[in-house]
Amino acid sequence: MRTAAPFARLAGMFASALLLGWSPLGAAVDASTLANLGDAHGVAPCASCHGADGAGQAAAGFPRLAGLNGAYLRKQLDDFASGARENAVMKPIATALDADERKAISDYYAKLPIPAVLAKPATENSKDDSPGALLATRGRWSQQVPGCEQCHGPGGVGVGEHFPPLAGQSDVYIRNQLKAWKQGTRHNDPLDLMKHLSAALSDNDIDEVSAWFAAQPLSARGATP
Numbered sequence: 001m002r003t004a005a006p007f008a009r010l011a012g013m014f015a016s017a018l019l020l021g022w023s024p025l026g027a028a029v030d031a032s033t034l035a036n037l038g039d040a041h042g043v044a045p046c047a048s049c050h051g052a053d054g055a056g057q058a059a060a061g062f063p064r065l066a067g068l069n070g071a072y073l074r075k076q077l078d079d080f081a082s083g084a085r086e087n088a089v090m091k092p093i094a095t096a097l098d099a100d101e102r103k104a105i106s107d108y109y110a111k112l113p114i115p116a117v118l119a120k121p122a123t124e125n126s127k128d129d130s131p132g133a134l135l136a137t138r139g140r141w142s143q144q145v146p147g148c149e150q151c152h153g154p155g156g157v158g159v160g161e162h163f164p165p166l167a168g169q170s171d172v173y174i175r176n177q178l179k180a181w182k183q184g185t186r187h188n189d190p191l192d193l194m195k196h197l198s199a200a201l202s203d204n205d206i207d208e209v210s211a212w213f214a215a216q217p218l219s220a221r222g223a224t225p
Ligand code: HEC
Pocket: 013, 014, 017, 022, 024, 043, 045, 046, 047, 048, 049, 050, 061, 062, 063, 064, 065, 068, 073, 076, 077, 086, 087, 089, 090, 093, 105, 164, 176, 177, 180
C-alpha cells in the first residue's frame, strides 16, 4: 500500500522529535536545549525530520534544506514564527529560536553540500509535452500563469534569495505548498506572486507540476547565485 508506509514513518519521526526534546504541537521549546544538544550548530533536533545531511524526507513532506539560500531559509523561519506561513510543526520550533539562532542555523544549512541522494531524482522524468512540463516551462497565459521556470530557474534550480529551488524537493512537499497558498495558510510571498498563480491551478495541475519538478535532476552546484 502506498499510504501505510509514510504514515508509519511520520509517526516514528514525531516520536524521535519528541525524544529529542521537541513538542511540535505543544508549548514552545526552551531555546537553550537547542544549543546544548551536542552539536555546535544546534541543528540536531532539525535532523530528525530534515535529515543529518539536510536532504529532507520525501514521503513525509519534510523539505530539503541543504544548499538552499541562507536569506530564504531565515525568512521562512521568521515567517513560521510570525504566522505568515502557518504550520503546526514548524511554528513552535521557529518560535523557540531567537533571531541570531535562526540566522546561524540558516547559514549552516545554506553551506551544506547537495546531498548525494538528491543528485538523482527519485522519480522518472516525465515527457516534455506532459501537462506538468508545459506549466513549468511555458505557463498558461490564458490564466496569467507564467512558466514556473521564469522565476525558479531552468529545471527549478532556484535563483538568488527570493526564488527557492524546486528541484530536489519532493512532489509531496511542492504539492503541500501550492495547496497552502491556495487555501491561504501560506501567505508570505512577496507581491502575492505564488498566491495568484496557485489560485489559477486545478488540483490536477498541482499534481502534474509537482511531479515534474520532483523528477528534475539536481546539479551538484545547486542553485544559481
Ligand atoms: C517534527 C519534524 C520537524 C522538525 C523537528 C523540524 N522541521 Fe522544519 N519542517 C517540517 C515540515 C513538516 C516542514 C514543511 C512545512 C510546510 O509544509 O509548510 C518544514 C519546513 C521547514 C523549512 C521551510 C523550507 C522551505 O523550503 O521553505 C525550514 C527552513 C525548516 N523547516 C527549518 C527547520 C529547522 C532549522 C529545524 C530545527 C531547528 C526544523 N526545521 C525542525 C518538519 C520539521
